[in-house]
Amino acid sequence: MIEVIGRDDPGAPPLEGRPLPDVDNVSAVYWAAAASGELLFQECPSCGHRQFYPRAMCAACGGTTDWRQASGRGTVHTYTVIRQNWAMPFRELQPYVVAMIELEEGPRMMTNVTDVEIDHVHIGMPVECYVVEVEPGLGLPFWRPAGREREPGGM
Amino acid sequence: MTSASSRRSPVIVGTGLSDHPVAPDLDAVQHHVLAMQRALADCGIDKREIDGYMCAGGGPSGVDSAVNMAEYLQIDHRWIDSTMTGGSAFEFYVQHASAAIRDGHCDTVLITYGSDLLSKQGRMLGTRGFQGSGERIPGPLQYESPYGNVLVGAYAMAARRHMHEFGTTSEQLAEIAVAVRSHAQLNPGARYRSPLSVDDVVNSRMIADPLHMYDCCAITDGGGAIILTTAERARDLRKPPVHVLGSAGAQTHWNISQMGDYTRSAAATSGPAALAQAGVKPADIDTVQIYDSFTITVLMILEDLGFCLKGEGGSFVEDGRLRLGGDLPLNTDGGGLSAVHPGMRGIFLLIEATRQLRGEAGEAQVPNCEIAAAVGSGGWLSCIGAVVLGKESP
Numbered sequence: 001m002i003e004v005i006g007r008d009d010p011g012a013p014p015l016e017g018r019p020l021p022d023v024d025n026v027s028a029v030y031w032a033a034a035a036s037g038e039l040l041f042q043e044c045p046s047c048g049h050r051q052f053y054p055r056a057m058c059a060a061c062g063g064t065t066d067w068r069q070a071s072g073r074g075t076v077h078t079y080t081v082i083r084q085n086w087a088m089p090f091r092e093l094q095p096y097v098v099a100m101i102e103l104e105e106g107p108r109m110m111t112n113v114t115d116v117e118i119d120h121v122h123i124g125m126p127v128e129c130y131v132v133e134v135e136p137g138l139g140l141p142f143w144r145p146a147g148r149e150r151e152p153g154g155m
Numbered sequence: 156m157t158s159a160s161s162r163r164s165p166v167i168v169g170t171g172l173s174d175h176p177v178a179p180d181l182d183a184v185q186h187h188v189l190a191m192q193r194a195l196a197d198c199g200i201d202k203r204e205i206d207g208y209m210c211a212g213g214g215p216s217g218v219d220s221a222v223n224m225a226e227y228l229q230i231d232h233r234w235i236d237s238t239m240t241g242g243s244a245f246e247f248y249v250q251h252a253s254a255a256i257r258d259g260h261c262d263t264v265l266i267t268y269g270s271d272l273l274s275k276q277g278r279m280l281g282t283r284g285f286q287g288s289g290e291r292i293p294g295p296l297q298y299e300s301p302y303g304n305v306l307v308g309a310y311a312m313a314a315r316r317h318m319h320e321f322g323t324t325s326e327q328l329a330e331i332a333v334a335v336r337s338h339a340q341l342n343p344g345a346r347y348r349s350p351l352s353v354d355d356v357v358n359s360r361m362i363a364d365p366l367h368m369y370d371c372c373a374i375t376d377g378g379g380a381i382i383l384t385t386a387e388r389a390r391d392l393r394k395p396p397v398h399v400l401g402s403a404g405a406q407t408h409w410n411i412s413q414m415g416d417y418t419r420s421a422a423a424t425s426g427p428a429a430l431a432q433a434g435v436k437p438a439d440i441d442t443v444q445i446y447d448s449f450t451i452t453v454l455m456i457l458e459d460l461g462f463c464l465k466g467e468g469g470s471f472v473e474d475g476r477l478r479l480g481g482d483l484p485l486n487t488d489g490g491g492l493s494a495v496h497p498g499m500r501g502i503f504l505l506i507e508a509t510r511q512l513r514g515e516a517g518e519a520q521v522p523n524c525e526i527a528a529a530v531g532s533g534g535w536l537s538c539i540g541a542v543v544l545g546k547e548s549p
């Protein structure tokens with residue numbers, strides 16, 4: 001089970017004004033599951049392909065996929081530190097880390113790595129997922145360094 | 156030049172640039188118009204002869220969409236293409252137009268592009284984000300938008316991964332910006348012309364780690380037009396034709412989160428395909444015009460085209476190789492990094508390659524320039540179109 005916190009929790013990153021998903025038939029399953037502490041990806045029963053973002057089909061063979069639950073553990077595959085974003089609300093949050101996380105299970109997802117000194121982020125860094133319930137039934141996954149004390153900074 | 160196929164072999168006969176880098180009195184549509192007028196004058200073709208039209212749009216509210224522009228310019232086309240692969244659309248257009256001309260769908264194709272990006276929208280293309288505050292985002296971007304990535308950040312993630320896997324350094328990336336700036340110094344129409352050193356680049360403000368301000372392209376106004384026709388029609392036009400020897404396109408992803416290998420672009424597919432079609436090797440290329448949205452774009456595409464092995468781009472670009480006088484002069488007009496970047500640079504790559512092959516590049520002329528490559532990158536290193544042009548017929 002992934003830790004889920006409320007948007008007003010002191011441990012939650014700033015959320016006000018962030019663009020949010022326009023939920024569709026497929027993504028509805030993913031966002032709702034996240035809000036209940038399950039991080040989902042898709043796997044194809046016919047060809048074994050695993051994917052994220054969720055689609056209405058297997059991107060490899062065109063077949064129909066099953067949902068799978070991720071452990072919430074992963075590593076930083078690549079990242080950047082955004083130091084100039086003129087758009088609100090990010091203009092007031094910079095610098096912050098945008099990263100591609102490779103799930104233990106394979107697929108990758110974009111996120112912010114939070115609760116970390118920016119200089120400590122590196123490729124290969126073990127990270128763990130937590131979810132902020134930004135509105136009822138919509139959970140937004142974030143990631144932070146795995147298995148150690150939170151550091152101030154980051155976002 | 157007697158067989159039916161060689162008579163319909165595609166050639167570039169006319170090019171035109173609108174005004175740049177700053178043109179506050181022109182809107183996007185006027186950039187298209189001015190560029191077209193200059194391209195027509197360049198080759199001497201009558202506008203009524205044009206029967207194919209290509210335009211990627213990009214302006215606000217679709218004012219310069221292909222169908223709007225075909226009406227505005229009154230192009231009575233029997234073949235039209237508005238493929239939108241981002242800034243590389245124009246390299247894809249050469250591929251598509253070449254096939255259409257060869258197959259007889261049309262005889263004379265006009266491509267136009269125009270943008271008032273700098274004067275009308277300011278300099279924030281790469282660092283403004285793509286969504287408004289609190290907006291609801293549909294489709295694949297709904298999984299990215301909440302996290303505040305920007306255009307520069309996408310390329311920065313590729314650069315970071317390239318550095319991690321291959322030890323590429325900021326100083327090596329800076330070599331690309333320095334080479335291109337040295338060419339901009341020869342271009343009175345370039346946005347930035349003051350001297351630039353590797354130290355200047357690596358000490359400039361970080362925008363999205365590891366990309367500094369001078370790793371990022373300029374934002375300007377500008378427009379361009381190209382006219383292609385058959386080798387047969389080209390015989391009695393004003394200037395010698397430039398031959399399309401090879402053209403290919405490929406896509407690996409669209410959104411940056413879906414890039415499978417952050418160190419390799421679709422140029423690894425389209426580059427070798429275009430070279431093979433042209434029957435040339437990387438070593439045969441006299442000058443290369445690569446979409447320098449960011450320094451990392453050039454480094455990765457050079458590797459993917461086969462100028463060096465994957466991972467060796469950093470050492471390849473050192474020692475002035477990419478400057479005039481070096482083995483492989485890059486972006487001899489000053490590129491998007493220093494000269495002209497109105498949002499979609501692909502057309503300028505083809506126009507500059509043509510200028511070199513015609514021997515019209517003045518101080519920036521590459522001596523004995525016989526074969527040039529133009530390679531455009533669209534999206535987030537997503538869609539790469541590669542074109543090989545030659546002075547002589549294939």
Ligand SMILES: [Zn+2]
Binds near residue numbers: 044060061
């Ligand atoms: Zn499958």
